[in-house]
Amino acid sequence: MPTHTVLPISPDILGFAEVIAPQGEIDGKSNSNEPHLYQTDRMKRLSTPWSVCLTRAEQLADCRLGKGILLDPACGSGSQLFAYCSELERAGIGIELDADSAVLSAANGQIVAQGGNSEWTSDSFVLVGDGTDATAALAEVGLTDRAVAVMHVDPARPLDTQNHSLDEMQPPISTLLNKWSEHFVVGSRGPAIIIDLSPRLLDSQQKEIEQLLLSHWPDSPITWEWVSTGRGRIDRLTIWFGAAAEPATPARMLRLLSDGSVVSFAGRATEAKKSPSVLPETGEWLTIVDSALLASGLQAQWLREALPAESTRHWVRISGRRPMLLSSEPLQMEKSIVSAFVSSTGQVMSRLKVEPTLENISPILVSANFAYLSRLTLRCKMEPSAQPKLQGKLDHGLKDYPRGKPGFLADVETNGGFAWFICKEP
Ligand SMILES: C[S@@+](CC[C@H](N)C(=O)[O-])C[C@H]1O[C@@H](n2cnc3c(N)ncnc32)[C@H](O)[C@@H]1O
Structure with a gap:
């Protein structure tokens, strides 16, 4: 049988x-x-x-x-x-x-x-x-x-x-x-x-x-x-x-x-270490990476490809959906191995002085205009119901500036709570 x-x-x-x-x-x-x-x-x-x-x-x-x-x-x-x-x-x-x-x-x-x-x-x-x-x-x-x-x-x-x-x-x-x-x-x-x-x-x-x-x-x-x-x-x-x-x-x-x-x-896989209390400064670069990269433990190998040796590099966030890297130099995005793991990267243009809420739309738009942005995508933690409303208002408020560059708003946790940064994409 x-x-x-x-x-x-x-x-x-x-x-x-x-x-x-x-x-x-x-x-x-x-x-x-x-x-x-x-x-x-x-x-x-x-x-x-x-x-x-x-x-x-x-x-x-x-x-x-x-x-x-x-x-x-x-x-x-x-x-x-x-x-x-x-x-x-x-x-x-x-x-x-x-x-x-x-x-x-x-x-x-x-x-x-x-x-x-x-x-x-x-x-x-x-x-x-x-x-x-x-x-x-x-x-x-x-x-x-x-x-x-x-x-x-x-x-x-x-x-x-x-x-x-x-x-x-x-x-x-x-x-x-x-x-x-x-x-x-x-x-x-x-x-x-x-x-x-x-x-x-x-x-x-x-x-x-x-x-x-x-x-x-x-x-x-x-x-x-x-x-x-x-x-x-x-x-x-x-x-x-x-x-x-x-x-x-x-x-x-x-x-x-x-x-x-x-x-x-x-x-060889290593554990990423979060740099304690570094705060982005204007002119530096914030990059949100694919969380899969940190899960694999191969972020050190990737960083060697992504940044020139002279660049500083700090992981400002290593957990959650949006791990974030702060560097003094831009990423070498022309390499596919680098860009494949980047969700957003941009140069820090300013720190937002207010919390990103609907009530604060005017000062946010002023900062976005000042940075010559054509779009500001919210890449920060917020109330799920508030996010589409604020994004809609930002899109509407920036629609007259199509020649600017796209940017995003990123959040960094500090000792005193969250800080928000306007970043301009390369
Ligand atoms: C995750 S799927 C494999 C998918 C495959 N790698 C592909 O690309 O299509 C697992 C398969 O194992 C089969 N399977 C489970 N127990 C088995 C057993 N004892 N002997 C043979 N096949 C088995 C299931 O029917 C199922 O099709």
Whole structure:
């Protein structure tokens, strides 16, 4: 009695996929280089963006891997697995509990193969069944022993991960490691394992994952990877272990840009320190950064790219949605790695002498006019109901100055409460 149904990667599977996710549900992406993968709405929510899949595949291609197949024991849409197969030109096995998703995944393998080298497809399969049933799954496709060169897994997770144990991820990581460990190709740095985790994982849970992996393969290297799409939060957190880790690189950040390209940088994560009681002065620069940057701990590496050596630099805020940097020099915004993490940057023109409220609209407009601003965007903490009203009044009051430059109003917490600064964008 077979434990898994084997789906080959071939043109025949496309007809079955059409029945499950008809044309309307095929993702119509604007980027012409992106394969049009089959996905149901549920899969779309769970799947990894194609540009992230490709960047990771390029990263994996740089790793020294043993001979063997690529494995995703909970492959969902298969996009990540087949991005690896295509880039590394190696056979892959995807396993998926949900039969419909498995069919779409196999169809996606075919679609990815049609866009490039396809030799890997003859030994690649998607299996319908339990991804933790390692030995049986390999036997279904005629493989035994240490056949797996890389395992990537993106387990389904409870929505509120902070209140759940790691073993509530499906399939559970500890079970996967126990069942698959005897089938991994293990080199001097250990096996190659990549695990997608919730970005909201607690530090203690991150440590738990590390300990779990290290309990099987002590001394193997680890690279933690953060992915941000620039919405002010981390979208994905991934651990790259053993032969998949980047040597001497404990942390890496990928920022997915709106045009589909990815900027990345790496290094050792450190904790940002808030500078006590520094107050911006006219002529200095205030920058609101993507909070994902501080969450990754790679802000020191970014600062080296962002500012010339002679510039002063102080974190005036390190928590919340708008971490803020104060510098004596402007940021080197022409570098995409720098601009990718900047929400707003501007030169301090003046300190507002009044609180930004509707009653104080006149003195605020006077300060904005004095700075030759065409717009003043509120980038400070305020009552949610008051914000659109005040913004509306500011837009109306500045509409006659279109030739000025845009600016923003930023708040800095001081010992005596908040101070507000009018900043002009470069
Ligand atoms: C987060 S999704 C994977 C998404 C995938 N990375 C993508 O880009 O589409 C997790 C998948 O694991 C599958 N799954 C959960 N438990 C499983 C198990 N024991 N064996 C195989 N698949 C499983 C779920 O059905 C779901 O499709």
